[in-house]
Amino acid sequence: MAALVVLAGCSEVNLLSYGAKTFAGDDAAKPAPVATNNTGVDRGTAKIGKPYQIDGIWYYPAEDLTYDETGIASWYGEPFHGRKTANGAVYDMNKMTAAHKTLPLPTDVRVTNLENGRSIVVTVNDRGPFAHSRIIDLSKRSAELLGIIQKGTAKVRVQVLDSDGNTTATANSQVVAKPVTPLNEKNNVTAAPRATITTDALAPPSNVKTATGPSVEPLPAPVAERPVQVVAVSTPATSTTIVSVEPVRNSEIFIQAGAFVDFSNANKLSARLSTMGPSKVSQVLVNGQDFYRVRVGPVYDIEQADQLLANLINAGHTGARIIIE
Template structure:
Protein backbone atom coordinates (compact mmCIF):
# COMPACT_ATOMS: atom_id res chain seq x y z
CA UNK A 1 0.00 0.00 0.00
CA UNK A 2 2.17 1.25 -0.90
CA UNK A 3 1.58 4.84 -0.29
CA UNK A 4 -1.67 5.44 -0.37
CA UNK A 5 2.82 -2.59 9.99
CA UNK A 6 1.04 -1.47 7.70
CA UNK A 7 -1.48 -0.08 10.68
CA UNK A 8 0.46 -1.83 11.42
CA UNK A 9 0.55 -2.04 11.42
CA UNK A 10 0.15 -0.04 9.75
CA UNK A 11 1.36 0.08 7.40
CA UNK A 12 0.80 -0.38 9.30
CA UNK A 13 0.96 -2.03 11.00
CA UNK A 14 -0.66 0.07 9.92
CA UNK A 15 -1.88 2.20 6.59
CA UNK A 16 -7.35 4.17 6.54
CA UNK A 17 -9.57 6.59 4.75
CA UNK A 18 -12.26 4.30 3.44
CA UNK A 19 -12.67 6.42 0.34
CA UNK A 20 -9.07 6.88 -0.64
CA UNK A 21 -5.97 4.79 -1.00
CA UNK A 22 -5.40 1.31 -2.23
CA UNK A 23 -6.31 -0.02 1.16
CA UNK A 24 -9.93 0.69 0.65
CA UNK A 25 -12.29 3.18 -0.80
CA UNK A 26 -14.72 3.95 -3.51
CA UNK A 27 -14.05 2.97 -7.07
CA UNK A 28 -14.10 5.16 -10.12
CA UNK A 29 -17.44 3.65 -11.04
CA UNK A 30 -18.91 4.25 -7.62
CA UNK A 31 -19.99 0.61 -7.42
CA UNK A 32 -16.97 -0.66 -5.50
CA UNK A 33 -14.19 -2.91 -6.70
CA UNK A 34 -12.75 -0.54 -9.29
CA UNK A 35 -9.76 1.71 -9.07
CA UNK A 36 -9.68 4.27 -6.31
CA UNK A 37 -11.12 7.72 -5.98
CA UNK A 38 -8.91 10.41 -7.54
CA UNK A 39 -6.74 7.67 -9.05
CA UNK A 40 -6.45 6.32 -12.57
CA UNK A 41 -4.08 5.71 -15.49
CA UNK A 42 -0.96 7.83 -15.84
CA UNK A 43 -0.04 10.14 -18.69
CA UNK A 44 2.98 8.21 -19.96
CA UNK A 45 1.58 4.73 -20.51
CA UNK A 46 4.09 2.38 -22.21
CA UNK A 47 3.33 1.76 -25.88
CA UNK A 48 3.40 -2.02 -25.59
CA UNK A 49 2.25 -3.16 -22.19
CA UNK A 50 2.06 -6.78 -23.31
CA UNK A 51 5.82 -6.70 -23.89
CA UNK A 52 6.52 -5.92 -20.24
CA UNK A 53 7.75 -9.21 -18.76
CA UNK A 54 6.43 -10.90 -15.66
CA UNK A 55 8.28 -10.43 -12.42
CA UNK A 56 11.10 -12.96 -12.12
CA UNK A 57 10.77 -14.89 -8.84
CA UNK A 58 13.84 -15.19 -6.66
CA UNK A 59 14.33 -16.08 -3.03
CA UNK A 60 14.35 -12.87 -1.03
CA UNK A 61 15.37 -11.97 2.49
CA UNK A 62 12.65 -10.85 4.85
CA UNK A 63 12.67 -8.70 7.95
CA UNK A 64 11.16 -10.53 10.92
CA UNK A 65 8.79 -7.60 11.37
CA UNK A 66 7.12 -8.48 8.07
CA UNK A 67 5.70 -11.65 9.61
CA UNK A 68 4.21 -10.04 12.70
CA UNK A 69 0.40 -9.86 12.88
CA UNK A 70 -1.05 -6.39 12.58
CA UNK A 71 -4.45 -4.78 13.01
CA UNK A 72 -6.23 -2.33 10.72
CA UNK A 73 -9.68 -1.04 11.66
CA UNK A 74 -10.36 -3.88 14.05
CA UNK A 75 -9.29 -6.68 11.70
CA UNK A 76 -6.23 -8.75 12.47
CA UNK A 77 -4.01 -9.77 9.57
CA UNK A 78 -1.52 -12.62 9.99
CA UNK A 79 1.26 -12.76 7.33
CA UNK A 80 1.88 -16.24 5.92
CA UNK A 81 5.19 -18.06 5.59
CA UNK A 82 7.21 -17.86 2.38
CA UNK A 83 7.33 -21.66 2.44
CA UNK A 84 3.61 -22.24 2.86
CA UNK A 85 1.35 -22.90 -0.17
CA UNK A 86 -1.33 -20.27 -0.48
CA UNK A 87 -4.32 -20.06 -2.81
CA UNK A 88 -7.12 -17.52 -2.69
CA UNK A 89 -9.95 -16.50 -5.00
CA UNK A 90 -11.75 -13.18 -4.96
CA UNK A 91 -11.88 -9.69 -6.43
CA UNK A 92 -8.76 -7.85 -7.59
CA UNK A 93 -8.57 -4.10 -8.04
CA UNK A 94 -5.67 -1.85 -9.12
CA UNK A 95 -3.95 1.39 -8.22
CA UNK A 96 -2.14 3.88 -10.41
CA UNK A 97 -1.00 7.48 -10.68
CA UNK A 98 -2.16 8.60 -7.23
CA UNK A 99 0.43 6.33 -5.63
CA UNK A 100 3.08 6.27 -8.37
CA UNK A 101 6.46 7.20 -6.87
CA UNK A 102 5.33 6.79 -3.25
CA UNK A 103 6.83 4.36 -0.77
CA UNK A 104 5.42 0.86 -0.47
CA UNK A 105 5.06 -1.02 2.81
CA UNK A 106 8.55 -2.50 2.57
CA UNK A 107 10.14 0.86 1.71
CA UNK A 108 10.44 0.44 -2.05
CA UNK A 109 9.12 2.98 -4.56
CA UNK A 110 5.81 2.12 -6.17
CA UNK A 111 6.04 1.94 -9.95
CA UNK A 112 2.65 1.55 -11.62
CA UNK A 113 4.43 0.23 -14.73
CA UNK A 114 6.20 -2.61 -12.90
CA UNK A 115 4.75 -6.05 -12.28
CA UNK A 116 3.92 -5.64 -8.60
CA UNK A 117 0.96 -5.94 -6.26
CA UNK A 118 -0.25 -5.34 -2.72
CA UNK A 119 -1.60 -8.13 -0.53
CA UNK A 120 -2.57 -8.15 3.15
CA UNK A 121 -0.76 -11.32 4.21
CA UNK A 122 1.69 -12.65 1.62
CA UNK A 123 5.37 -12.14 2.59
CA UNK A 124 7.08 -8.84 1.80
CA UNK A 125 8.63 -9.22 -0.65
CA UNK A 126 7.46 -12.38 -2.37
CA UNK A 127 5.92 -13.53 -5.64
CA UNK A 128 2.51 -14.73 -6.72
CA UNK A 129 0.73 -15.91 -9.83
CA UNK A 130 -2.53 -14.04 -10.43
CA UNK A 131 -4.98 -15.68 -12.85
CA UNK A 132 -8.12 -14.01 -14.14
CA UNK A 133 -10.87 -16.49 -13.41
CA UNK A 134 -12.98 -15.78 -16.50
CA UNK A 135 -10.19 -16.05 -19.08
CA UNK A 136 -7.47 -18.21 -17.55
CA UNK A 137 -4.85 -15.58 -18.39
CA UNK A 138 -2.19 -15.21 -15.70
CA UNK A 139 0.69 -12.97 -14.70
CA UNK A 140 3.45 -13.18 -12.10
CA UNK A 141 3.79 -10.21 -9.76
CA UNK A 142 6.13 -9.21 -6.95
CA UNK A 143 4.32 -8.54 -3.68
CA UNK A 144 5.95 -5.45 -2.20
CA UNK A 145 3.05 -3.68 -0.51
CA UNK A 146 0.21 -4.16 1.99
CA UNK A 147 -3.48 -3.82 1.14
CA UNK A 148 -6.20 -3.78 0.14
CA UNK A 149 -7.94 -3.29 3.48
CA UNK A 150 -11.41 -3.69 2.05
CA UNK A 151 -13.78 -6.55 2.74
CA UNK A 152 -14.62 -7.20 -0.92
CA UNK A 153 -11.09 -7.25 -2.41
CA UNK A 154 -8.15 -9.58 -1.94
CA UNK A 155 -5.33 -7.99 -3.95
CA UNK A 156 -4.40 -4.65 -5.52
CA UNK A 157 -2.48 -4.94 -8.78
CA UNK A 158 -0.19 -2.37 -10.34
CA UNK A 159 -1.57 -0.62 -13.40
CA UNK A 160 0.46 -2.72 -15.83
CA UNK A 161 -0.38 -6.04 -14.13
CA UNK A 162 -4.08 -5.15 -14.24
CA UNK A 163 -3.78 -4.08 -17.87
CA UNK A 164 -2.26 -7.41 -18.87
CA UNK A 165 -5.21 -9.19 -17.24
CA UNK A 166 -7.74 -6.89 -18.91
CA UNK A 167 -8.91 -5.28 -15.68
CA UNK A 168 -8.27 -1.61 -16.44
CA UNK A 169 -11.62 -1.01 -18.14
CA UNK A 170 -13.88 -2.77 -15.63
CA UNK A 171 -11.68 -1.65 -12.74
CA UNK A 172 -11.84 -5.02 -11.02
CA UNK A 173 -12.42 -8.70 -11.65
CA UNK A 174 -12.38 -12.19 -10.22
CA UNK A 175 -8.89 -13.65 -9.87
CA UNK A 176 -7.08 -16.60 -8.34
CA UNK A 177 -3.97 -15.71 -6.33
CA UNK A 178 -1.37 -18.46 -5.81
CA UNK A 179 1.80 -17.87 -3.84
CA UNK A 180 5.08 -18.85 -5.47
CA UNK A 181 6.94 -20.42 -2.56
CA UNK A 182 10.67 -20.63 -2.06
CA UNK A 183 10.46 -24.31 -2.93
CA UNK A 184 8.73 -23.45 -6.21
CA UNK A 185 11.59 -21.07 -6.98
CA UNK A 186 14.26 -23.62 -6.10
CA UNK A 187 12.59 -26.17 -8.37
CA UNK A 188 11.83 -23.63 -11.09
CA UNK A 189 8.14 -24.56 -10.88
CA UNK A 190 6.71 -21.16 -11.63
CA UNK A 191 7.14 -20.76 -15.38
CA UNK A 192 3.89 -22.52 -16.24
CA UNK A 193 0.60 -21.89 -14.45
CA UNK A 194 -0.23 -24.39 -11.78
CA UNK A 195 -3.22 -26.59 -12.66
CA UNK A 196 -6.18 -24.50 -11.62
CA UNK A 197 -9.85 -25.05 -12.42
CA UNK A 198 -11.23 -21.92 -14.06
CA UNK A 199 -14.94 -21.36 -13.44
CA UNK A 200 -17.13 -20.80 -16.48
CA UNK A 201 -18.53 -17.63 -14.95
CA UNK A 202 -17.41 -15.41 -12.10
CA UNK A 203 -18.68 -16.71 -8.78
CA UNK A 204 -20.02 -14.29 -6.15
CA UNK A 205 -17.13 -12.46 -4.49
CA UNK A 206 -16.06 -14.58 -1.49
CA UNK A 207 -14.78 -13.13 1.72
CA UNK A 208 -11.01 -12.59 1.61
CA UNK A 209 -8.79 -14.77 3.77
CA UNK A 210 -8.68 -12.58 6.85
CA UNK A 211 -8.70 -13.45 10.48
CA UNK A 212 -10.76 -11.46 12.88
CA UNK A 213 -9.01 -9.64 15.64
CA UNK A 214 -8.12 -12.04 18.40
CA UNK A 215 -9.85 -11.38 21.67
CA UNK A 216 -7.47 -9.65 24.03
CA UNK A 217 -7.02 -10.73 27.63
CA UNK A 218 -9.40 -8.91 29.95
CA UNK A 219 -6.55 -6.93 31.47
CA UNK A 220 -5.72 -5.44 28.08
CA UNK A 221 -9.20 -4.33 27.05
CA UNK A 222 -10.63 -0.85 27.57
CA UNK A 223 -14.37 -0.31 27.44
CA UNK A 224 -15.48 1.48 24.23
CA UNK A 225 -16.60 5.06 24.57
CA UNK A 226 -18.58 7.19 22.11
CA UNK A 227 -15.33 8.43 20.54
CA UNK A 228 -13.43 5.13 20.62
CA UNK A 229 -14.40 1.89 18.91
CA UNK A 230 -11.60 -0.14 20.43
CA UNK A 231 -8.61 0.30 22.70
CA UNK A 232 -5.78 -2.05 23.45
CA UNK A 233 -3.58 -1.22 26.39
CA UNK A 234 -0.33 -2.49 27.80
CA UNK A 235 2.16 -1.37 30.41
CA UNK A 236 5.15 0.68 29.31
CA UNK A 237 7.29 2.11 32.09
CA UNK A 238 5.00 3.61 34.71
CA UNK A 239 2.44 4.79 32.18
CA UNK A 240 -0.61 3.29 30.55
CA UNK A 241 0.10 2.55 26.87
CA UNK A 242 -2.97 2.27 24.66
CA UNK A 243 -3.61 1.66 20.97
CA UNK A 244 -6.92 3.36 20.27
CA UNK A 245 -9.10 3.31 17.19
CA UNK A 246 -11.23 6.44 17.42
CA UNK A 247 -13.81 7.82 15.06
CA UNK A 248 -14.73 11.47 14.93
CA UNK A 249 -16.06 13.80 12.30
CA UNK A 250 -12.58 14.94 11.21
CA UNK A 251 -11.57 11.45 10.07
CA UNK A 252 -7.83 12.14 10.09
CA UNK A 253 -5.59 9.08 10.09
CA UNK A 254 -2.76 8.67 12.59
CA UNK A 255 -0.42 6.01 13.91
CA UNK A 256 -0.66 5.80 17.69
CA UNK A 257 2.12 4.36 19.82
CA UNK A 258 0.73 4.83 23.32
CA UNK A 259 -1.36 6.98 25.65
CA UNK A 260 -0.30 8.11 29.11
CA UNK A 261 -1.90 9.91 32.02
CA UNK A 262 1.36 11.83 32.62
CA UNK A 263 2.33 14.39 29.97
CA UNK A 264 6.06 14.20 30.71
CA UNK A 265 6.01 10.43 30.10
CA UNK A 266 4.33 10.91 26.74
CA UNK A 267 6.79 13.65 25.75
CA UNK A 268 9.73 11.44 26.68
CA UNK A 269 8.48 8.58 24.52
CA UNK A 270 7.76 10.91 21.59
CA UNK A 271 11.31 12.26 21.68
CA UNK A 272 12.73 8.74 21.82
CA UNK A 273 10.66 7.52 18.86
CA UNK A 274 11.48 10.61 16.79
CA UNK A 275 15.16 9.78 17.16
CA UNK A 276 14.55 6.17 16.12
CA UNK A 277 12.41 6.82 13.03
CA UNK A 278 14.02 9.89 11.50
CA UNK A 279 15.49 7.74 8.73
CA UNK A 280 12.18 6.12 7.71
CA UNK A 281 9.47 8.71 8.46
CA UNK A 282 9.46 12.43 7.69
CA UNK A 283 6.49 13.24 9.93
CA UNK A 284 7.36 14.01 13.57
CA UNK A 285 5.86 12.11 16.47
CA UNK A 286 3.75 14.44 18.60
CA UNK A 287 1.82 14.35 21.85
CA UNK A 288 -1.91 15.09 21.61
CA UNK A 289 -3.98 15.76 24.72
CA UNK A 290 -7.31 13.93 24.79
CA UNK A 291 -9.24 14.22 28.03
CA UNK A 292 -7.13 12.74 30.82
CA UNK A 293 -4.73 11.05 28.39
CA UNK A 294 -1.75 12.22 26.34
CA UNK A 295 -1.52 10.27 23.09
CA UNK A 296 1.80 9.69 21.34
CA UNK A 297 1.06 9.86 17.60
CA UNK A 298 2.49 10.47 14.16
CA UNK A 299 0.46 11.79 11.20
CA UNK A 300 -1.94 12.64 9.79
CA UNK A 301 -1.85 10.40 6.72
CA UNK A 302 -3.96 10.79 3.59
CA UNK A 303 -5.11 7.16 3.44
CA UNK A 304 -5.15 3.94 5.39
CA UNK A 305 -2.61 2.47 3.00
CA UNK A 306 -0.16 5.30 3.50
CA UNK A 307 -0.50 4.86 7.25
CA UNK A 308 -0.06 1.08 7.07
CA UNK A 309 3.02 1.47 4.89
CA UNK A 310 4.54 3.91 7.38
CA UNK A 311 3.71 1.60 10.28
CA UNK A 312 5.40 -1.31 8.53
CA UNK A 313 8.58 0.73 8.04
CA UNK A 314 8.51 1.96 11.62
CA UNK A 315 8.03 -1.56 12.94
CA UNK A 316 10.96 -2.86 10.90
CA UNK A 317 13.16 -0.01 12.14
CA UNK A 318 12.18 0.04 15.81
CA UNK A 319 10.22 -3.11 16.63
CA UNK A 320 7.33 -0.94 17.83
CA UNK A 321 3.83 -1.67 16.57
CA UNK A 322 1.79 1.52 16.24
CA UNK A 323 -1.94 1.19 15.68
CA UNK A 324 -3.85 2.90 12.90
CA UNK A 325 -6.29 5.37 14.40
CA UNK A 326 -8.86 7.85 13.17
CA UNK A 327 -9.14 11.15 14.95
Protein backbone atom coordinates (compact mmCIF):
# COMPACT_ATOMS: atom_id res chain seq x y z
CA MET A 1 0.00 0.00 0.00
CA ALA A 2 2.83 2.37 0.85
CA ALA A 3 4.22 1.98 -2.65
CA LEU A 4 0.92 3.00 -4.14
CA VAL A 5 0.76 6.34 -2.38
CA VAL A 6 4.26 7.59 -3.19
CA LEU A 7 4.12 11.11 -4.58
CA ALA A 8 4.81 11.56 -8.28
CA GLY A 9 5.33 15.32 -8.56
CA CYS A 10 1.73 15.74 -7.45
CA SER A 11 -0.38 13.54 -5.24
CA GLU A 12 0.75 9.97 -5.81
CA VAL A 13 1.98 7.48 -8.39
CA ASN A 14 -0.49 6.95 -11.21
CA LEU A 15 0.51 3.73 -12.91
CA LEU A 16 -0.07 5.01 -16.44
CA SER A 17 2.91 2.95 -17.57
CA TYR A 18 0.48 0.03 -17.46
CA GLY A 19 -1.59 1.75 -20.13
CA ALA A 20 0.46 1.33 -23.27
CA LYS A 21 1.69 -2.13 -22.26
CA THR A 22 -1.45 -3.72 -20.89
CA PHE A 23 -4.48 -2.05 -22.40
CA ALA A 24 -3.54 -0.78 -25.85
CA GLY A 25 -4.07 -4.20 -27.42
CA ASP A 26 -7.51 -4.81 -25.92
CA ASP A 27 -10.32 -5.48 -28.35
CA ALA A 28 -12.12 -2.34 -29.45
CA ALA A 29 -15.73 -1.99 -28.33
CA LYS A 30 -18.65 0.26 -29.20
CA PRO A 31 -17.86 3.95 -28.68
CA ALA A 32 -18.33 5.37 -25.22
CA PRO A 33 -20.72 8.26 -24.59
CA VAL A 34 -19.25 11.44 -26.06
CA ALA A 35 -20.09 14.97 -25.00
CA THR A 36 -19.13 17.97 -27.12
CA ASN A 37 -17.97 20.53 -24.57
CA ASN A 38 -14.36 19.40 -24.11
CA THR A 39 -12.66 20.25 -27.39
CA GLY A 40 -8.97 20.05 -28.25
CA VAL A 41 -8.47 16.74 -26.40
CA ASP A 42 -6.88 13.68 -27.99
CA ARG A 43 -9.68 11.15 -27.42
CA GLY A 44 -7.79 8.13 -28.75
CA THR A 45 -9.53 4.96 -29.93
CA ALA A 46 -13.00 4.10 -28.63
CA LYS A 47 -12.81 0.96 -26.51
CA ILE A 48 -14.01 -0.64 -23.32
CA GLY A 49 -11.34 -3.29 -22.86
CA LYS A 50 -11.17 -6.70 -21.22
CA PRO A 51 -11.02 -7.41 -17.47
CA TYR A 52 -7.48 -6.91 -16.22
CA GLN A 53 -5.45 -7.48 -13.08
CA ILE A 54 -3.07 -5.04 -11.39
CA ASP A 55 -1.18 -6.01 -8.22
CA GLY A 56 -3.58 -8.89 -7.56
CA ILE A 57 -6.76 -6.80 -7.98
CA TRP A 58 -9.17 -7.48 -10.86
CA TYR A 59 -10.89 -4.59 -12.66
CA TYR A 60 -13.88 -4.99 -14.97
CA PRO A 61 -14.28 -2.22 -17.59
CA ALA A 62 -17.90 -1.69 -18.60
CA GLU A 63 -20.21 0.89 -20.11
CA ASP A 64 -22.28 2.60 -17.41
CA LEU A 65 -24.36 5.60 -18.43
CA THR A 66 -25.61 5.94 -14.85
CA TYR A 67 -22.14 6.05 -13.27
CA ASP A 68 -22.25 8.52 -10.37
CA GLU A 69 -19.71 8.05 -7.59
CA THR A 70 -18.03 9.98 -4.81
CA GLY A 71 -14.49 9.47 -3.57
CA ILE A 72 -11.00 10.94 -3.57
CA ALA A 73 -9.36 12.41 -6.70
CA SER A 74 -5.64 12.83 -7.32
CA TRP A 75 -3.71 14.36 -10.23
CA TYR A 76 -0.64 13.59 -12.35
CA GLY A 77 1.57 15.70 -14.56
CA GLU A 78 5.12 15.97 -15.90
CA PRO A 79 6.36 12.35 -15.56
CA PHE A 80 3.64 11.14 -17.97
CA HIS A 81 3.39 14.16 -20.30
CA GLY A 82 3.67 13.05 -23.93
CA ARG A 83 3.23 9.34 -23.23
CA LYS A 84 0.62 7.11 -24.85
CA THR A 85 -2.51 6.42 -22.84
CA ALA A 86 -4.44 3.16 -22.59
CA ASN A 87 -6.43 3.84 -25.77
CA GLY A 88 -3.59 5.28 -27.84
CA ALA A 89 -4.13 8.97 -27.11
CA VAL A 90 -1.13 11.14 -26.23
CA TYR A 91 -1.32 12.39 -22.66
CA ASP A 92 -1.16 16.19 -22.49
CA MET A 93 -1.11 17.46 -18.92
CA ASN A 94 -2.44 20.83 -20.13
CA LYS A 95 -5.66 19.32 -21.52
CA MET A 96 -8.85 18.43 -19.68
CA THR A 97 -8.38 14.67 -19.27
CA ALA A 98 -8.35 12.00 -16.59
CA ALA A 99 -7.66 8.34 -15.89
CA HIS A 100 -10.27 5.90 -14.53
CA LYS A 101 -10.13 2.19 -13.74
CA THR A 102 -13.24 0.91 -15.54
CA LEU A 103 -15.11 3.52 -17.60
CA PRO A 104 -15.03 3.13 -21.41
CA LEU A 105 -12.37 5.09 -23.26
CA PRO A 106 -13.04 7.84 -24.08
CA THR A 107 -15.83 8.94 -21.75
CA ASP A 108 -16.64 12.51 -20.78
CA VAL A 109 -17.41 12.98 -17.11
CA ARG A 110 -18.31 15.88 -14.88
CA VAL A 111 -16.02 16.15 -11.85
CA THR A 112 -17.20 18.27 -8.94
CA ASN A 113 -14.88 19.25 -6.12
CA LEU A 114 -17.03 18.67 -3.04
CA GLU A 115 -14.76 20.90 -0.97
CA ASN A 116 -15.24 24.12 -2.94
CA GLY A 117 -18.09 23.45 -5.41
CA ARG A 118 -16.04 23.87 -8.59
CA SER A 119 -17.16 21.61 -11.43
CA ILE A 120 -15.62 20.85 -14.85
CA VAL A 121 -15.94 18.34 -17.70
CA VAL A 122 -12.96 16.11 -18.45
CA THR A 123 -12.34 13.28 -20.92
CA VAL A 124 -11.32 9.90 -19.49
CA ASN A 125 -8.78 8.48 -21.95
CA ASP A 126 -6.58 6.31 -19.73
CA ARG A 127 -6.58 3.69 -16.99
CA GLY A 128 -5.72 4.39 -13.36
CA PRO A 129 -5.17 5.34 -10.59
CA PHE A 130 -4.53 1.95 -9.03
CA ALA A 131 -4.29 3.03 -5.41
CA HIS A 132 -7.26 1.62 -3.49
CA SER A 133 -8.09 5.04 -2.11
CA ARG A 134 -8.55 7.02 -5.35
CA ILE A 135 -11.38 6.93 -7.89
CA ILE A 136 -10.01 9.26 -10.59
CA ASP A 137 -6.66 10.79 -11.59
CA LEU A 138 -6.93 14.25 -13.13
CA SER A 139 -4.57 15.97 -15.55
CA LYS A 140 -2.63 18.94 -14.21
CA ARG A 141 -4.88 21.40 -16.05
CA SER A 142 -8.01 19.80 -14.63
CA ALA A 143 -6.55 19.88 -11.13
CA GLU A 144 -5.70 23.56 -11.53
CA LEU A 145 -9.24 24.47 -12.48
CA LEU A 146 -10.71 22.42 -9.65
CA GLY A 147 -8.34 24.04 -7.16
CA ILE A 148 -6.51 20.92 -5.96
CA ILE A 149 -2.99 21.49 -7.28
CA GLN A 150 -1.44 22.51 -3.97
CA LYS A 151 -3.28 20.00 -1.79
CA GLY A 152 -2.87 17.19 -4.33
CA THR A 153 -6.14 15.43 -3.53
CA ALA A 154 -9.78 16.35 -2.99
CA LYS A 155 -13.18 14.86 -2.25
CA VAL A 156 -15.04 14.70 -5.55
CA ARG A 157 -18.16 13.50 -7.31
CA VAL A 158 -17.71 11.89 -10.76
CA GLN A 159 -20.69 11.63 -13.17
CA VAL A 160 -20.79 10.21 -16.70
CA LEU A 161 -22.18 12.56 -19.38
CA ASP A 162 -24.44 11.41 -22.20
CA SER A 163 -24.11 12.43 -25.86
CA ASP A 164 -25.83 15.74 -25.09
CA GLY A 165 -23.46 16.56 -22.25
CA ASN A 166 -26.02 15.83 -19.52
CA THR A 167 -25.75 13.67 -16.43
CA THR A 168 -28.43 11.34 -15.13
CA ALA A 169 -28.90 13.63 -12.15
CA THR A 170 -31.31 16.56 -12.36
CA ALA A 171 -29.71 19.99 -12.32
CA ASN A 172 -29.46 21.49 -8.83
CA SER A 173 -30.49 18.17 -7.27
CA GLN A 174 -28.95 16.72 -4.15
CA VAL A 175 -25.53 15.16 -4.60
CA VAL A 176 -26.50 11.50 -4.32
CA ALA A 177 -24.22 8.73 -5.54
CA LYS A 178 -25.94 5.69 -7.05
CA PRO A 179 -25.39 2.44 -5.13
CA VAL A 180 -23.95 -0.28 -7.39
CA THR A 181 -23.03 -3.90 -6.72
CA PRO A 182 -19.57 -4.57 -8.26
CA LEU A 183 -19.47 -7.41 -10.80
CA ASN A 184 -16.96 -9.46 -8.82
CA GLU A 185 -19.11 -9.19 -5.68
CA LYS A 186 -22.55 -10.11 -6.99
CA ASN A 187 -22.15 -13.82 -6.22
CA ASN A 188 -20.96 -13.36 -2.65
CA VAL A 189 -23.26 -10.48 -1.69
CA THR A 190 -20.51 -8.14 -0.58
CA ALA A 191 -21.82 -5.24 -2.58
CA ALA A 192 -20.54 -1.74 -2.01
CA PRO A 193 -23.39 0.77 -2.30
CA ARG A 194 -22.44 4.28 -3.23
CA ALA A 195 -22.31 7.13 -0.77
CA THR A 196 -25.02 9.74 -0.31
CA ILE A 197 -24.14 13.41 -0.13
CA THR A 198 -26.62 16.25 0.25
CA THR A 199 -26.17 19.81 -0.92
CA ASP A 200 -26.78 23.03 0.92
CA ALA A 201 -26.54 26.68 -0.02
CA LEU A 202 -22.93 27.85 -0.13
CA ALA A 203 -22.53 30.78 -2.47
CA PRO A 204 -19.72 31.01 -5.07
CA PRO A 205 -16.98 33.60 -5.45
CA SER A 206 -17.63 37.25 -6.21
CA ASN A 207 -14.16 38.06 -7.57
CA VAL A 208 -13.39 35.29 -10.07
CA LYS A 209 -10.78 36.33 -12.64
CA THR A 210 -10.40 35.13 -16.21
CA ALA A 211 -6.98 33.54 -16.79
CA THR A 212 -5.11 32.38 -19.88
CA GLY A 213 -2.45 29.80 -20.57
CA PRO A 214 -1.94 26.22 -19.41
CA SER A 215 -1.22 27.24 -15.80
CA VAL A 216 -3.86 29.31 -14.04
CA GLU A 217 -4.19 30.72 -10.58
CA PRO A 218 -6.69 28.63 -8.60
CA LEU A 219 -10.14 30.16 -8.52
CA PRO A 220 -11.16 31.75 -5.21
CA ALA A 221 -13.14 29.64 -2.77
CA PRO A 222 -16.90 30.21 -2.61
CA VAL A 223 -18.12 32.97 -0.31
CA ALA A 224 -21.59 33.68 0.95
CA GLU A 225 -22.88 36.09 -1.67
CA ARG A 226 -24.46 34.43 -4.73
CA PRO A 227 -25.92 30.94 -5.20
CA VAL A 228 -24.21 29.71 -8.40
CA GLN A 229 -21.78 31.12 -10.98
CA VAL A 230 -20.31 29.89 -14.24
CA VAL A 231 -16.83 31.07 -15.22
CA ALA A 232 -15.36 30.91 -18.73
CA VAL A 233 -11.60 30.30 -18.76
CA SER A 234 -9.64 30.63 -22.02
CA THR A 235 -7.40 27.74 -23.05
CA PRO A 236 -4.36 27.68 -25.37
CA ALA A 237 -6.35 25.75 -28.01
CA THR A 238 -8.77 28.66 -28.62
CA SER A 239 -11.59 26.75 -26.94
CA THR A 240 -13.35 27.81 -23.77
CA THR A 241 -13.39 25.75 -20.60
CA ILE A 242 -16.44 26.13 -18.41
CA VAL A 243 -15.86 26.10 -14.67
CA SER A 244 -19.09 26.17 -12.71
CA VAL A 245 -19.25 26.81 -9.00
CA GLU A 246 -22.10 24.98 -7.31
CA PRO A 247 -23.49 24.93 -3.77
CA VAL A 248 -21.92 22.24 -1.57
CA ARG A 249 -21.92 21.51 2.12
CA ASN A 250 -19.35 20.05 4.45
CA SER A 251 -18.94 16.32 3.88
CA GLU A 252 -17.47 13.47 5.88
CA ILE A 253 -15.17 10.60 4.92
CA PHE A 254 -15.99 7.01 5.84
CA ILE A 255 -14.35 3.69 5.08
CA GLN A 256 -16.85 1.11 3.89
CA ALA A 257 -15.65 -2.38 4.77
CA GLY A 258 -18.50 -4.24 3.09
CA ALA A 259 -22.25 -4.65 2.67
CA PHE A 260 -24.42 -7.69 3.33
CA VAL A 261 -27.94 -8.95 2.74
CA ASP A 262 -27.84 -10.55 6.21
CA PHE A 263 -27.98 -8.03 9.05
CA SER A 264 -26.32 -10.40 11.54
CA ASN A 265 -23.24 -10.72 9.32
CA ALA A 266 -23.01 -6.94 9.03
CA ASN A 267 -23.43 -6.53 12.78
CA LYS A 268 -20.67 -9.06 13.51
CA LEU A 269 -18.26 -7.28 11.19
CA SER A 270 -19.12 -3.91 12.72
CA ALA A 271 -18.34 -5.28 16.17
CA ARG A 272 -14.96 -6.61 15.01
CA LEU A 273 -14.05 -3.29 13.43
CA SER A 274 -14.94 -1.20 16.48
CA THR A 275 -11.31 -1.40 17.65
CA MET A 276 -10.29 0.58 14.55
CA GLY A 277 -12.68 3.43 15.24
CA PRO A 278 -16.40 4.23 15.42
CA SER A 279 -18.28 1.70 13.28
CA LYS A 280 -21.92 1.48 12.31
CA VAL A 281 -24.36 -0.54 10.23
CA SER A 282 -26.80 1.29 7.97
CA GLN A 283 -29.51 -0.05 5.70
CA VAL A 284 -29.76 0.86 2.00
CA LEU A 285 -32.06 -0.29 -0.80
CA VAL A 286 -30.25 -1.30 -4.01
CA ASN A 287 -32.37 -2.37 -7.00
CA GLY A 288 -35.13 -3.58 -4.70
CA GLN A 289 -32.75 -5.49 -2.40
CA ASP A 290 -31.95 -4.43 1.17
CA PHE A 291 -28.26 -4.30 2.02
CA TYR A 292 -26.62 -3.59 5.36
CA ARG A 293 -23.41 -1.63 4.86
CA VAL A 294 -20.64 -1.52 7.44
CA ARG A 295 -18.68 1.71 7.74
CA VAL A 296 -15.91 3.00 9.98
CA GLY A 297 -15.66 6.72 10.66
CA PRO A 298 -16.10 9.50 10.10
CA VAL A 299 -12.51 10.62 9.64
CA TYR A 300 -11.73 14.23 8.98
CA ASP A 301 -8.83 14.27 6.56
CA ILE A 302 -7.67 12.21 3.58
CA GLU A 303 -4.39 11.16 5.21
CA GLN A 304 -6.25 9.58 8.11
CA ALA A 305 -8.66 7.91 5.67
CA ASP A 306 -5.74 6.47 3.69
CA GLN A 307 -4.22 4.98 6.84
CA LEU A 308 -7.53 3.49 8.03
CA LEU A 309 -8.17 2.02 4.59
CA ALA A 310 -4.69 0.45 4.56
CA ASN A 311 -5.32 -1.05 8.01
CA LEU A 312 -8.60 -2.59 6.85
CA ILE A 313 -7.05 -4.04 3.71
CA ASN A 314 -4.13 -5.45 5.69
CA ALA A 315 -6.68 -7.05 8.03
CA GLY A 316 -8.15 -8.94 5.09
CA HIS A 317 -10.97 -6.60 4.04
CA THR A 318 -9.68 -6.20 0.49
CA GLY A 319 -12.97 -4.76 -0.79
CA ALA A 320 -12.85 -1.79 1.60
CA ARG A 321 -13.04 1.64 0.01
CA ILE A 322 -13.29 5.31 0.85
CA ILE A 323 -16.68 6.96 0.45
CA ILE A 324 -17.84 10.55 0.94
CA GLU A 325 -21.11 11.40 2.66
